[in-house]
Amino acid sequence: MSLRIARARRARLSLFTAGTASIALLATACGGSGSGSGSTSAPKDFSYLSVTENTTVKTALTSMSKGACKPAQDALPLKVETVPQASLDQKLQLLAGQDALPVQFAAGNAPALTQQLAKSGKVADLEAELKKLGALDQLEPAAVSTIKALYGGKLEVLPYEYNIEGIFYNKKLFQENGLKTPTTWDELVSASAKLDAEGVQPFSASGQQGWPLTRLISGYLYRSLGPDALQKVADGKAKLTDPEYVKAAEEVAALGKKGYFGKGVGSIDYDTAMNQFLAGKAAMFYMGSWALANISDEKQNKVGAENVGFMPFPAVSGGKGSADQYPSNVGLGITLGAKSFDEKTGDWVSCIAKNYGSTALKDHGSISGFKVNTEVKDANEVTTQVRDTISASKQNVLWFEALFSTKATTVSQQNAAGLVSGSTSPEKFMQTVQDALAAQ
Secondary structure, three states: OOHHHHHHHHHHHHHOOOOOOOHHHHHHHHOOOOOOOOOOOOOOOEEEEEEOOOOHHHHHHHHHHOOOOHHHHHHOOEEEEEEOHHHHHHHHHHHHHOOOOOOEEEOOOOHHHHHHHHHOOOEOOHHHHHHHHOOHHHEOHHHHHHHHHHOOOOOOOEOOOOEEEEEEEEHHHHHHOOOOOOOEHHHHHHHHHHHHHOOOEEEOOOOOOOHHHHHHHHHHHHHHHOOOHHHHHHOOOOOOOOHHHHHHHHHHHHHHHOOOOOOOHHHOOHHHHHHHHHOOOEEEEEEEHHHHHHHOOOOOOOOOHHHEEEEOOOEOOOOOOOOOOEEEEOOOOEEEEOOOOOHHHHHHHHHHHHHHHHHHHHHHOOOOOEOOOOOOOOOOHHHHHHHHHHHHOOOEEOOOOOOOOHHHHHHHHHHHHHHHHOOOOHHHHHHHHHHHHHOO
16 A cells, blocks of 8 residues: 555544534434435445445445456445545535435545534444344454444444554564563653663654654543543543543653653654654654555665564553553444345445455555455465454554544644644643633
8 A cells, every 4th residue: 555545544534523513404314214226216326325435445346346246236326426525514514404415425524524424314323234234243242343433332334444553663673682572651761761771862752743642641531530530531521631631631741741752842743753663763653544555665665674563552550541541443434224225235344244354454555444354375474463463352452532623622732743742731731722622
């Protein structure tokens, strides 16, 4: 996969929390008129609406239509349409108002849009449908957990993409400096101190984007306070200004104060941070599994994929969270219309559930939330490690801004560099983000 695809995925991550200003208008347009292709008759094709920026899903589906899913294709031909991601929400609202949603379509840029469509009866009950098809077990439990966390406890989208987050590290640098993989926060800080003393930059991170830094704050919160730490903030049961929340910002700020992110982190963009790590100029890099595409690229990765390892965010001593709870996302989810979900559609969905995971991994090196049912040789050991981690993970958490408003997300990410550079105190940072949340 290309760096362009990786960028598109990052864009989708930031859009998860984007506001949809016309949700109220959508509710009015949708009414209770049901879903589907605008007609009570069975669909004539397996119409699929996606975004122009994502080529993996449509390419994989096209490939499957000629192979494993050819019987489904013969009965209900695949028909692909794409729109720019920036136009997706408007397109969905227009089609919903006309009762003309396609059989399968990319969910809105924010979970709230899909939830509104579901409340209007326009989205299929995927958990019930997959159970009927005997295909629910083809979804990784961790992916199901993530979807339900994002979509109000319901399985409203299919996991064509699935990413977990953690710390990629340079195994060679760790070995040369006599370090073992840290399992606790204290061990991570100690390892960082030793690396720094030996002239090795401990972390590479993008302060320009901000979110690679705020992910460290949420990581600490989930380990110290438990997997519901940020849900409590969203529910108004806790505030980011509470002492135990400020503590997380203090710990991350301390890493910056000691210089563990290197010089000028506030001006470092995503690509530069990635290149620093892949060039061996930093020992650790907090990132999502979409980075496997870059790690597997021999032209980009100068340290060699065999020298890259993956570890979870470490445990916090006395904390309520667990190191096997991984921050995760499903990219831009894809769902199906309720009215157009008939037997032929079911055949397609069943085939997708059983074959997409293998196809995406084999042809695109892409990890999805579907199980891989055929033997596929991974590009490298770290890809296998991430896949095994996903399969073994039973509970997942979200990221720092996942439940934030657009305004709070922007405020958080724009002030993150100041937190680690020392220009913004931990108390001020958390207060600023909390004020933005209160204004939503």
